[in-house]
Amino acid sequence: MNPELIVLVLVVITALAFDFTNGFHDTANAMATSIATGALTPRVAVALSGVLNLIGAFLSVEVALTVTNAVVHIQDSSGAPRPELTADHGHALLVIVLAGLIGGIVWNLLTWLLGLPSSSSHALFGGLIGSTIAGLGIAGVNWAGDGSKLDGVIGKVILPAVLSPLVAAIVAAIGTRLVFAITVGVARRWSERGFRWGQIGTASLVSLAHGTNDAQKTMGVITLALLAYGAWTDTHAVPFWVKLACALAIALGTYLGGWRIIRTLGKGLVEISSPQGMAAESASAAVILTSSHLGFALSTTHVATGSILGTGLGRPGAEVRWGVAGRMVVAWLITLPCAGLVGAAMWWIAHLIGGLPGAIAIVVVLVALAGAMWLRARRKPVHAGNVNAEWDASSAGAEPVSAGGAR
Template identity: 75%
Template structure:
């Protein structure tokens, strides 16, 4: 077995590890409001979400193709693949992909430890961008695709990052206002009961949408690695086995729950009533599904957070914890550069050591970092038994809120 083949295997394993972290990091996007309002029991919610993520992963490949083609310039202007990155020269690109994946995973685990719903997608893109700049220079990043600002990193990643949470927030705010306007005079026990049933449907749709968007990002990364190794040549399709393993990985990760982030989204931003939860989930599903159809690799976390904030704004008298929201926005702003820094650092370490030993060292550092953060999380465990406990800010009890930091 050649060094390139061994490195390809390492990249595939690491990519599936990222897909797994993406699953438990983002479970809250679909199910936090349903769990918070009591529409679904925690364990039922994550089982339902995991199943629908599995199904959703097979519904489209547009986002996967975006990841394959929109980050690293693997083709010359005439459309021919760059020989220094493909086939015999594929080791260099595989090392970039491995380093980028490590950057994404480390940031995912770090923000999960803090209970911050940052973007798994932007962590992945940040890691890949940082490793690409380190390995190939700024010109190696596919900033604008074929010359159009709506292609490449700018159009497919950065613009959706700015626009999607705002659009989702506005839609959720208007939807929440309309719901309360229409149901004025109806007894709260009837509206809450009805909207809890509605939440089951809307949360399920968000889970399905999450599968169509986020699972595909790992599909695109693995396909890029296969192209680098010369094992795949079609930049307009994804191998079926890649779709299958990625769907299973994100589904299993989703089933584990990601309770720390679910607590922050469900209890830390707004005290959510069932009508608000229904409006927020419906807005999230609409934005994510529309973007997946267009191939925009947006952040489902930012969409869900924007929707929840919008549901608070749209309900008269609702208390929105803007301090918590502010911490989330800071995490959003630093995700891409932070993950890029880790990705670039990992590439430099791998390149300094050289060859397969350098790649193995990168992988070993990832395992060590993941183990350290997991052990740290055990000091303040959050699970299905306490995910719905009353939220208390640090200022009210003298210590950090459960699930919001250590």
């Protein structure tokens, strides 16, 4: 087995590890409100979400192609593959992709530890952009595409990041206001019960939508690595085994459940009722599915958070915990640069050591950091049994202050 093939295997394994962290990091996007209102029990919610993420991953490849083609300039001005990226079975590009993936995973795990619903998508793109700049310079990033349409990082990643939570918040706020206006004469007991059934449907739709968007990103990364190595040549398609592996990885991560983030979204931002939950999930699903169709690699976390915030604004008398919202926004703003710094640092470590030993070294760094954060999280675990414990406004994180059972 030649060194470049070993690096390719490391990239594929690390990409699937990122996909797994993406799954448990983003379970909250679909199921936090349903768990918080009691529409679904925690374990049933994550199992349902996992199955639907698996199905959704096969429904589209538009976002995967965005990741393959919209981040790194893999062709020169004449359209030919860049020689510095294709030499030695694409070793340079493989190391860039590996370092970028590690940047995304490290940021995902850190924000999970803190209970912050930041964007897995932007962690991935930040890591890839950082490692690309370190390896190729700032011109190595495909910022604006061909100039005639928004098909680079700016159009496919940054603009959706800014607009999607605003759109989702507005849609959810209007939906919530209409729901409460229409049901004003309905007994609360009957209203809550009916909307809990509705939440099951809308939460399922969000899970399906999440699979069509987030699972695609890892498919795109692995396809990029295969293109670099020369094992794949079609920039407009994704190998079936890549689709299957990524679908299984994100589904497994979703099933395990990122309880710390589920707690923050379900209990920390707004005390949410079933009508609000249904409105939030409907708004999220609409925005995510539309973006997947257009190939926009948006953050489902931003969309879900914007929707939940919108329900708080749309319900008369609802309380929005703006301190928690502020922490989320700060996390959003620093995700791209922080993941980018980690990605760049990993590239420099690999570059200084050189060759296969350099690639192995940064994977060892990843394993060490992941292990340290996992051990830290075990000190005050959040799980299905305490995810719905009452939120303490003085608490800085997602850790419950009591061991209250799940509702």
